Amino acid sequence: MAKVDRRIAKSQIAIKKAVTELMSEKSFDDITIQDIADRADVNRGTIYLHYTDKYDLLDKMIEEHIENLRELCKSAAEMTFQEGNYVWYEYFERHYLFFSTMLASKGAPYFRSRFLDLVIEEFKAEVDIAVEKNKGLNEEVILQFFGSAVVGSVEWWFKNEMPLPARIMAEQTGALLDRNLE
Amino acid sequence: MAKVDRRIAKSQIAIKKAVTELMSEKSFDDITIQDIADRADVNRGTIYLHYTDKYDLLDKMIEEHIENLRELCKSAAEMTFQEGNYVWYEYFERHYLFFSTMLASKGAPYFRSRFLDLVIEEFKAEVDIAVEKNKGLNEEVILQFFGSAVVGSVEWWFKNEMPLPARIMAEQTGALLDRNLE
DNA sequence: CGCAATTCGTTGATTACTGAACAAATCCAT
DNA sequence: ATGGATTTGTTCAGTAATCAACGAATTGCG
Numbered sequence: 204m205a206k207v208d209r210r211i212a213k214s215q216i217a218i219k220k221a222v223t224e225l226m227s228e229k230s231f232d233d234i235t236i237q238d239i240a241d242r243a244d245v246n247r248g249t250i251y252l253h254y255t256d257k258y259d260l261l262d263k264m265i266e267e268h269i270e271n272l273r274e275l276c277k278s279a280a281e282m283t284f285q286e287g288n289y290v291w292y293e294y295f296e297r298h299y300l301f302f303s304t305m306l307a308s309k310g311a312p313y314f315r316s317r318f319l320d321l322v323i324e325e326f327k328a329e330v331d332i333a334v335e336k337n338k339g340l341n342e343e344v345i346l347q348f349f350g351s352a353v354v355g356s357v358e359w360w361f362k363n364e365m366p367l368p369a370r371i372m373a374e375q376t377g378a379l380l381d382r383n384l385e
Numbered sequence: 386m387a388k389v390d391r392r393i394a395k396s397q398i399a400i401k402k403a404v405t406e407l408m409s410e411k412s413f414d415d416i417t418i419q420d421i422a423d424r425a426d427v428n429r430g431t432i433y434l435h436y437t438d439k440y441d442l443l444d445k446m447i448e449e450h451i452e453n454l455r456e457l458c459k460s461a462a463e464m465t466f467q468e469g470n471y472v473w474y475e476y477f478e479r480h481y482l483f484f485s486t487m488l489a490s491k492g493a494p495y496f497r498s499r500f501l502d503l504v505i506e507e508f509k510a511e512v513d514i515a516v517e518k519n520k521g522l523n524e525e526v527i528l529q530f531f532g533s534a535v536v537g538s539v540e541w542w543f544k545n546e547m548p549l550p551a552r553i554m555a556e557q558t559g560a561l562l563d564r565n566l567e
Numbered sequence: 568c569g570c571a572a573t574t575c576g577t578t579g580a581t582t583a584c585t586g587a588a589c590a591a592a593t594c595c596a597t
Numbered sequence: 598a599t600g601g602a603t604t605t606g607t608t609c610a611g612t613a614a615t616c617a618a619c620g621a622a623t624t625g626c627g
Contacts, residue, residue: 246585428615
């Protein structure tokens with residue numbers, strides 16, 4: 204991909220970091236563009252250079268993480284669910300503040316459904332393969348069932364401040380998936 | 386003071402941080418301008434906008450810290466040595482990486498003498514006051530004696546990875562100074 | 568030593584960011 | 598609801614940083 208000007212990269216990183224931090228402190232509705240600019244140490248106008256408003260900014264942050272998770276799936280295509288899950292949980296851990304605020308705060312309920320959509324989408328190929336294990340079951344039901352299970356597990360993990368190591372979470376939820384879908 | 390463009394502030398902070406980090410990893414002589422630019426995530430040319438070369442850069446970093454310590458002395462003018470020392474030790478702690486590499490590494494022996502000069506300079510006023518305690522003693526000797534003592538204590542503290550809390554160091558060296566100069 | 572490779576310091580054209588200002592929209596207490 | 602204050606989104610001229618390129622100076626290896 205064409206490499207971006209490092210000034211753009213730095214500005215956007217600072218802005219996104221600022222939003223994540225602010226969302227862990229107060230509701231998204233109460234965050235002003237000026238708040239974000241101050242926290243990011245960036246001129247208010249700079250934000251408008253990259254995003255039309257704060258909703259667009261949050262959308263792009265969400266889409267970026269969703270896209271990154273999708274990319275991780277590609278590289279994990281040949282793995283078992285246990286191994287593949289671990290790649291995801293490492294990513295969650297690395298972006299702890301973002302995911303915990305996104306899944307915990309009421310400010311961004313949209314993220315949860317966006318996240319669920321991705322999980323289901325990534326499951327589709329696997330379910331096709333595991334036909335004999337699930338004969339007589341409706342595919343949509345299977346996808347919703349296990350998709351919700353995965354999302355709920357991640358939510359529980361963040362809301363309880365990661366009581367188990369990522370490795371363990373990945374192994375256990377991975378085992379449950381392997382047993383049913385592999 | 387006239388507020389500086391935040392782009393300038395950010396660039397200079399990134400550059401100085403990069404130098405400090407690199408100096409803790411290798412000798413100053415082995416650090417190239419490109420190294421600094423890479424670490425600071427800044428174009429190589431940007432460094433030349435602010436500094437003539439890496440020696441000028443290091444000089445300005447040193448002078449800035451010396452000046453900050455001098456400022457701290459002003460605000461601590463009415464304190465005892467114990468209290469005033471604590472203000473210094475808090476500053477040392479906050480800039481741990483800089484001071485430990487500057488006092489430990491062979492790359493910047495100049496800093497030590499610059500630091501000693503400052504300590505002696507700041508002691509001068511106090512020694513004038515404490516004449517009766519030190520009658521019969523040459524002022525230059527007193528200044529060198531206690532200046533070296535302070536610098537040596539700080540060096541020991543950093544070289545041994547701060548074995549005592551800043552608070553204790555400040556109290557104990559402060560007590561020794563109060564006993565002799567106050 | 569001699570030569571290749573790296574680093575240096577500088578240049579010029581381009582782009583991103585800045586700060587200040589503005590009218591319009593929104594918020595909020597009375 | 599009304600008026601004052603804040604926030605928004607946009608504009609503009611000015612400045613800093615970018616990237617690519619350059620010859621000159623240094624380094625380091627065979």
